[in-house]
Amino acid sequence: xxxxxxxxxxxxxxxxxxxEIISNKKVGPYHHxxxxxxxxxxxxxxxxxxxxxxxxxxxxxxxxxxxxIYRATDKGLLGGTIELVVSPHGSxxxxxxxxxxxxxxxxxxxxxxxxxxxxxAANTMLIxxxxxxxxxxxxxxxxxxxxxxxxMVLGASTASKIYAPLEGKRSVSSLTLxxxxxxxxxxxxxxxxxxxxxxxxxxxxxxxxxxxSMLNSINKIAQDFDLVHQCSVEESxxxxxxxxxxxVVPVRVNEDIKMLRTCIDGPVMNGxxxxxxxxxxKDGLTK
Amino acid sequence: xxxxxxxxxxxxxxxENPIFTASGCASSGQELxxxxxxxxxxxxxxxxxxxxxxxxRITPRMAETPSGMLNSIGLQGPGIDLFLERDxxxxxxxxxxxxxxxxxESVDEYGVLARRLRAVQGISAIEVxxxxxxxxxxxxxxxxxxxxxxxxxxxxxxxxxxxxxxIAKLSPDVTDIVEIAASVIKAGVDGLALINTLLGMxxxxxxxxxKLGGKTGGLSGPAIRPIAVxxxxxxxxAFPNTPIVGMGGVSNGxxxxxxxxxxxxxxxxxxxxxxDPTAVIKIRDELRSLxxxxxxSDFKSAIGYAHRQIA
Numbered sequence: 396x397x398x399x400x401x402x403x404x405x406x407x408x409x410x411x412x413x414x415e416i417i418s419n420k421k422v423g424p425y426h427h428x429x430x431x432x433x434x435x436x437x438x439x440x441x442x443x444x445x446x447x448x449x450x451x452x453x454x455x456x457x458x459x460x461x462x463x464i465y466r467a468t469d470k471g472l473l474g475g476t477i478e479l480v481v482s483p484h485g486s487x488x489x490x491x492x493x494x495x496x497x498x499x500x501x502x503x504x505x506x507x508x509x510x511x512x513x514x515x516a517a518n519t520m521l522i523x524x525x526x527x528x529x530x531x532x533x534x535x536x537x538x539x540x541x542x543x544x545x546x547m548v549l550g551a552s553t554a555s556k557i558y559a560p561l562e563g564k565r566s567v568s569s570l571t572l573x574x575x576x577x578x579x580x581x582x583x584x585x586x587x588x589x590x591x592x593x594x595x596x597x598x599x600x601x602x603x604x605x606x607x608s609m610l611n612s613i614n615k616i617a618q619d620f621d622l623v624h625q626c627s628v629e630e631s632x633x634x635x636x637x638x639x640x641x642x643v644v645p646v647r648v649n650e651d652i653k654m655l656r657t658c659i660d661g662p663v664m665n666g667x668x669x670x671x672x673x674x675x676x677k678d679g680l681t682k
Numbered sequence: 683x684x685x686x687x688x689x690x691x692x693x694x695x696x697x698e699n700p701i702f703t704a705s706g707c708a709s710s711g712q713e714l715x716x717x718x719x720x721x722x723x724x725x726x727x728x729x730x731x732x733x734x735x736x737x738x739r740i741t742p743r744m745a746e747t748p749s750g751m752l753n754s755i756g757l758q759g760p761g762i763d764l765f766l767e768r769d770x771x772x773x774x775x776x777x778x779x780x781x782x783x784x785x786x787e788s789v790d791e792y793g794v795l796a797r798r799l800r801a802v803q804g805i806s807a808i809e810v811x812x813x814x815x816x817x818x819x820x821x822x823x824x825x826x827x828x829x830x831x832x833x834x835x836x837x838x839x840x841x842x843x844x845x846x847x848x849i850a851k852l853s854p855d856v857t858d859i860v861e862i863a864a865s866v867i868k869a870g871v872d873g874l875a876l877i878n879t880l881l882g883m884x885x886x887x888x889x890x891x892x893k894l895g896g897k898t899g900g901l902s903g904p905a906i907r908p909i910a911v912x913x914x915x916x917x918x919x920a921f922p923n924t925p926i927v928g929m930g931g932v933s934n935g936x937x938x939x940x941x942x943x944x945x946x947x948x949x950x951x952x953x954x955x956x957x958d959p960t961a962v963i964k965i966r967d968e969l970r971s972l973x974x975x976x977x978x979s980d981f982k983s984a985i986g987y988a989h990r991q992i993a
Binding site: 456503641 | 903933
């Protein structure tokens with residue numbers, strides 16, 4: 396895809412609204428939150444994200460927080476809604492999790508690229524690390540409806556950190572859990588199980604979301620097996636709408652290395668075009 | 683109320699209202715046009731452009747700080763050729779007033795860029811960014827020394843020709859900003875942009891390493907606003923006839939008014955756009971209301987009002 400042209404097309408459905416919280420439930424270490432967003436829901440695709448203001452009017456947190464959309468429903472009782480899975484680990488996300496039903500949050504979305512869907516029925520594997528599983532359930536549903544086989548692999552450091560709600564499992568052909576400490580599923584890092592599962596399920600396309608180190612490992616496996624790998628990447632981001640140039644990742648575009656914005660040209664990117672070992676670039680970059 | 687004159691001028695150029703974007707905080711306008719028509723604000727100040735395409739620095743490039751943020755982008759950009767071919771025509775088509783910001787690694791590069799811009803139609807002014815803190819060599823921050831600052835401006839002045847106003851963007855990271863301002867005014871600038879970000883740093887307590895890939899970065903946001911107010915006030919006091927594009931942590935109309943009272947002729951909004959893409963529109967409307975509430979009949983009479991002796 397031509398990244399230079401892409402920026403003119405993408406985000407054209409993005410809107411900025413004050414979204415009302417209509418549900419906020421603690422699920423293990425995470426919060427499942429539902430927002431009334433009107434027409435934003437209809438244009439959201441699996442892989443898109445939203446950017447929320449946090450901390451209230453007098454907050455010292457000046458930047459938005461980006462969250463992958465867990466689910467978008469365009470015709471619910473309350474009109475369009477989107478659901479997010481929030482991990483309360485920083486001051487912004489803790490503030491968000493502390494909000495009550497009826498509170499409003501300023502929201503911009505849907506933003507960024509969506510997962511690409513195979514044109515023919517394919518065997519797909521969806522790999523999520525921690526609450527990185529959030530955008531994969533809607534993707535699973537979409538792939539299932541297109542006739543794809545969907546094998547889901549979810550891993551985390553410990554059982555409680557795997558986000559795998561019941562309703563999310565409906566669309567998957569198989570679900571494999573892994574934990575680093577062995578408290579659930581296969582004992583070990585998620586990437587250790589992937590080669591075996593690829594062989595078992597005859598996987599053709601991999602989708603992944605989670606920490607960058609995990610995505611990097613999955614990308615190596617995808618390359619070994621010569622599979623298409625679409626991953627949702629993460630980098631420190633200020634604006635979320637493409638103006639600040641902070642959230643870039645180095646990507647090979649033809650012969651060149653380009654720093655592409657993960658908010659506009661991502662978060663979903665082609666794993667094979669990303670230069671994962673950015674330290675190797677350090678001397679080649681303009682200072 | 684409708685008779686309130688909100689326009690402002692920098693040298694020969696008139697702007698419909700005094701609210702601009704800040705360079706590096708609006709790219710070249712396309713992304714923001716999703717949220718408001720660019721013609722609604724005084725001008726788009728484009729991200730500082732260099733003679734060649736530039737990848738910029740390694741990531742992480744951003745760290746949030748109390749009431750602010752650090753960035754170490756390092757002037758990533760498409761280079762002047764693609765910029766003139768793609769971005770300027772697009773901005774003109776979208777009826778935006780354009781201030782082109784330029785940055786160079788050498789005095790000559792600024793001259794080359796000025797020469798490229800001299801014949802370009804549709805530009806309202808040139809911002810000469812001599813104060814980007816995200817360069818490897820502090821000696822390249824031309825705005826840190828009066829002689830290097832004026833050498834760049836002289837080079838631009840020689841090459842630009844015509845009547846395109848030149849605005850020098852200065853750094854607050856100096857002992858005496860009035861001295862730097864004096865040197866660039868002497869070298870022939872038509873206006874000043876105050877202030878660029880301040881050089882800062884943050885360290886991650888888990889990794890115990892600097893948070894930014896470039897280690898240091900430019901601090902922006904409300905945290906730096908008092909420094910902007912001070913710098914604008916000092917420079918306006920010394921050079922009341924030199925227009926100042928004021929910036930530094932403006933996130934609402936009151937903040938903008940504070941900079942205007944200190945002496946700003948126009949206001950650039952930077953970091954606030956990151957938290958709210960329509961911040962410039964809200965700030966424009968709030969500033970207008972605040973000025974009318976205070977009995978000003980036009981924007982111009984509020985510029986530098988804090989310097990007046992109240993009898």
